[in-house]
Amino acid sequence: MRNILIYSCLLFLFSCTEEQFFLGDPVPKIAFEGLSSDRLVQFQDTLAIQISYEDGDGDLGFLSADSLSMEVWDQRLSKPDFYYIPPMLPLSAKPTRISGTWQVKLKNLFLIGAGSLEQTQFQIRVKDRNGNWSNLVRTPDIIIEK
Numbered sequence: 001m002r003n004i005l006i007y008s009c010l011l012f013l014f015s016c017t018e019e020q021f022f023l024g025d026p027v028p029k030i031a032f033e034g035l036s037s038d039r040l041v042q043f044q045d046t047l048a049i050q051i052s053y054e055d056g057d058g059d060l061g062f063l064s065a066d067s068l069s070m071e072v073w074d075q076r077l078s079k080p081d082f083y084y085i086p087p088m089l090p091l092s093a094k095p096t097r098i099s100g101t102w103q104v105k106l107k108n109l110f111l112i113g114a115g116s117l118e119q120t121q122f123q124i125r126v127k128d129r130n131g132n133w134s135n136l137v138r139t140p141d142i143i144i145e146k
Contacts, residue, residue, distance in 0.1 A: 024056025024097045028126055028134040033101060039143045042110040049104040049139060051124060057095035059129040061087035072104060073123040076112050085126065109144050117145040 036048035053060065062069055068082030088098050104124065111118050122139045 024054065026055070026057040026059070026095075026128075026130065027132040028053060028055040028060055028128050030054075030124065030126060030134045030137050032124075032137040032139060035139060035142070038140060039145070040109055042144050042146060043108050045109070047106040047109060047142065049106070049122060049124065051102045051104060051137065052100070053102060053126065053134075054097070054099040055088070055128060056097050057128075057130075058089040058093065058098040059095070060098065060126065061085040061089075062129060063087060063091060069127040070104070071123075071125050071127075072106070074109075075121045075123065076118065080123070111144055111146065117143055119143055 031052045033050035033052050035050070037045065040047055060069075062085065065084045067084065069085045070083040071080045072083060073080035083104070085102075088100075089096060106122075119141050121141055123136055124139075125136045126134045128134075
């Protein structure tokens with residue numbers, strides 16, 4: 001009887017797997033926080049877009065720099081550009097709620113047409129390692145001039 005109890009306890013212990021707990025939604029959420037300026041000179045000024053983020057399981061960012069997980073879309077263009085986000089937590093860390101802010105810096109913005117100024121907006125979203133895309137945020141209007 002004693003052996004059966006010991007074997008049952010061992011079987012129970014070795015059949016358990018580690019549960020993963022997190023404190024929020026595993027789908028990342030972002031929010032627009034601000035701009036460095038709403039008026040820029042082409043090829044001269046850098047636009048800094050402040051974004052806050054929150055992720056319930058902390059899987060934002062990739063180890064490989066070839067993993068482009070931030071989409072930034074200049075609304076004057078037909079396709080977005082993609083950028084690399086490094087891991088926000090070590091890959092070996094347990095799922096944990098994370099939050100913070102990023103500053104997305106865009107250098108050398110330029111006019112596309114022949115005019116002396118253009119107006120645009122940027123749309124931004126991020127993807128986590130589980131393939132979940134965040135919500136989409138949009139900047140206010142930005143003027144780019146010669």
